[in-house]
Amino acid sequence: MLLGKDDDLIKLSIQGDIRAFEELAAKYQHKIYSLAYRYMGCEEDASDMAQEALIKAYRSLATFKGESSLGTWLYRITTNVCLDELRKRRRTLHMISLDEPVATVDGDEIERDIADPSPTADIIYEKKETEVYLQSLINMLKPEQKAVVILRDVMDLTYEEIAEVLNCSIGTVKSRLSRGREILRKKIAKRELLP
Amino acid sequence: MRCQRVRELLSPYIDRVLSDEERNKVEEHLTACESCRKDLAELQSAVNRIREMEKLEAPSDFMSKLHERLLQEKVAPFSRHGRKSHLVNNTSGWLVASVASIALVMGIYISSLLPYPVVASFFDRIPQFVSSQDSELRNNIEKFLSEKKQQMQMALNNQHPQTPEVKEGPEKALTDPKPQQVAVAPENEPAGQVEEAVEPILINTVNLELSAADIDQVANSIKQLAEANGARTETYNSQLMAGATKVMTVRVTPEKLSSIVTGIESFGCQAQPMHVTQDLTQDYKNIKKRIGEVEIEITKLQNLEELNADEGNKLQAMLFEKSYLENQIAELEANTQLVAVNVMITEEPNH
Numbered sequence: 001m002l003l004g005k006d007d008d009l010i011k012l013s014i015q016g017d018i019r020a021f022e023e024l025a026a027k028y029q030h031k032i033y034s035l036a037y038r039y040m041g042c043e044e045d046a047s048d049m050a051q052e053a054l055i056k057a058y059r060s061l062a063t064f065k066g067e068s069s070l071g072t073w074l075y076r077i078t079t080n081v082c083l084d085e086l087r088k089r090r091r092t093l094h095m096i097s098l099d100e101p102v103a104t105v106d107g108d109e110i111e112r113d114i115a116d117p118s119p120t121a122d123i124i125y126e127k128k129e130t131e132v133y134l135q136s137l138i139n140m141l142k143p144e145q146k147a148v149v150i151l152r153d154v155m156d157l158t159y160e161e162i163a164e165v166l167n168c169s170i171g172t173v174k175s176r177l178s179r180g181r182e183i184l185r186k187k188i189a190k191r192e193l194l195p
Numbered sequence: 196m197r198c199q200r201v202r203e204l205l206s207p208y209i210d211r212v213l214s215d216e217e218r219n220k221v222e223e224h225l226t227a228c229e230s231c232r233k234d235l236a237e238l239q240s241a242v243n244r245i246r247e248m249e250k251l252e253a254p255s256d257f258m259s260k261l262h263e264r265l266l267q268e269k270v271a272p273f274s275r276h277g278r279k280s281h282l283v284n285n286t287s288g289w290l291v292a293s294v295a296s297i298a299l300v301m302g303i304y305i306s307s308l309l310p311y312p313v314v315a316s317f318f319d320r321i322p323q324f325v326s327s328q329d330s331e332l333r334n335n336i337e338k339f340l341s342e343k344k345q346q347m348q349m350a351l352n353n354q355h356p357q358t359p360e361v362k363e364g365p366e367k368a369l370t371d372p373k374p375q376q377v378a379v380a381p382e383n384e385p386a387g388q389v390e391e392a393v394e395p396i397l398i399n400t401v402n403l404e405l406s407a408a409d410i411d412q413v414a415n416s417i418k419q420l421a422e423a424n425g426a427r428t429e430t431y432n433s434q435l436m437a438g439a440t441k442v443m444t445v446r447v448t449p450e451k452l453s454s455i456v457t458g459i460e461s462f463g464c465q466a467q468p469m470h471v472t473q474d475l476t477q478d479y480k481n482i483k484k485r486i487g488e489v490e491i492e493i494t495k496l497q498n499l500e501e502l503n504a505d506e507g508n509k510l511q512a513m514l515f516e517k518s519y520l521e522n523q524i525a526e527l528e529a530n531t532q533l534v535a536v537n538v539m540i541t542e543e544p545n546h
Contacts, residue, residue: 018262018265018266018268021265022258022261022262022265025258025261026258029253029257029258029261030250030251030252030253032253033251033252033253033254033257034250034251034252037251043254047253047254047257047260050253050257051257051260051261051264054261055261055264055265055268058265058268059268130244131248131249134244134245134248135248138245149245152210153242153245153246154245154246154248156246159210159212174206174207174212177206177207177210178203178205178206178207181206181238181241181242182202182206182238184241184245185234185237185238185240185241188237188240188241188244189237
């Protein structure tokens with residue numbers, strides 16, 4: 001085992017040392033997988049996208065300048081990979097079913113849910129149902145809002161880190177987060193009112 | 196502050212990123228406004244629920260799947276898109292190009308199990324050509340080459356028999372000289388220059404899996420069988436996850452193929468033999484191209500009146516590389532006339 005610091009592992013990886021890169025990847029695998037799961041909504045897609053992100057990272061490691069932390073850099077790649085895939089799928093849906101993002105009564109735009117894991121109430125335990133329900137809410141958010149909500153409330157990044165990941169200003173992070181969370185609040189509030 | 200404005204600030208308020216002034220105004224409003232207090236409570240609750248979602252972990256096969264994909268990635272310093280090698284600096288660029296020959300041969304090795312010792316000998320010679328003053332460079336190269344060696348060994352460990360379906364029964368397949376399926380060698384992009392037309396370089400292979408209690412005994416039997424039929428064998432040890440494995444390649448003339456395969460199968464065959472045709476035409480062309488480049492370098496150097504130390508090393512290395520590559524070519528050409536029978540012998544689990 002190499003037991004190296006990130007810097008050494010990065011240097012070796014750039015030279016093509018697969019073992020060094022795998023040591024890096026092992027450190028971040030759970031975080032990257034979690035992030036991908038929250039974006040994509042299911043295990044298979046999460047796994048595929050997380051692997052995709054790590055391969056992209058391996059290929060472009062030479063461009064990592066160390067201006068951000070390695071984790072932030074990896075989150076950025078993962079976010080881009082996932083959002084690109086989601087956009088691709090939306091376009092496909094567009095072509096097939098003329099789907100448009102749905103404007104709800106309150107004027108909030110949400111995504112028509114692409115990966116809707118509809119729980120069958122009888123066989124799902126309560127906690128799992130909550131998980132699935134919450135994930136389905138996240139699935140409904142638009143890409144920009146989805147990203148900030150996940151990065152902030154699931155992955156626990158600071159506003160500054162989120163701005164780095166998404167390559168936008170902190171002000172943008174603030175407003176997208178505000179919008180995203182507000183949509184979630186309303187959805188949850190409505191559901192709670194149901195008998 | 197009005198409700199609408201306050202509601203916009205509730206989210207950053209929860210995260211405590213408001214300025215003191217904004218925070219004070221919000222809190223002042225909240226003490227007086229029940230509706231906004233309710234909104235805040237709901238917002239906080241929604242955020243908490245997301246935060247309390249279960250922490251996920253990557254599936255258990257995640258790293259091994261990643262490993263498989265990484266093995267297929269091109270060797271980093273030899274990116275086709277002209278990325279500069281991080282391994283060596285400008286003055287020894289020729290060394291990088293020489294070492295690139297390893298990538299060529301490695302590709303062939305992985306796809307057709309060329310003799311490992313032949314390729315390994317190239318690894319061992321390269322550091323000699325580095326000037327003894329440049330120890331850092333030498334270290335980098337040695338480290339790099341030993342890593343390549345390990346990657347090749349890993350590729351050998353991960354090598355499975357190729358997977359095409361054999362539709363006919365084994366008897367018919369053995370006597371039928373036409374290939375069942377073409378397996379394309381690892382991707383090699385032609386450089387866009389005009390290449391001389393070459394005959395396709397196709398190597399017929401038959402992949403067999405055996406399971407035996409005593410691997411060495413079976414390996415010996417196969418060796419004897421091969422020798423009796425005038426065929427060469429190459430043997431490698433490998434450590435698959437389940438247990439020890441030997442991989443042998445027996446190169447036979449087509450006439451002897453049937454009897455050799457039947458003989459080997461009798462030692463404990465597990466499954467239908469798989470027929471694959473390795474198409475190594477592009478690799479062959481790449482090697483020829485590289486030989487051409489090396490010849491040009493050699494001529495240049497030989498035309499110089501005096502050679503300094505670096506040039507002297509370079510000439511030696513070029514000559515060595517040329518003869519190495521020419522051997523590879525000769526071997527490839529010879530192998531097209533033979534059928535490669537790859538046998539993977541795994542240890543039978545104890546009952």
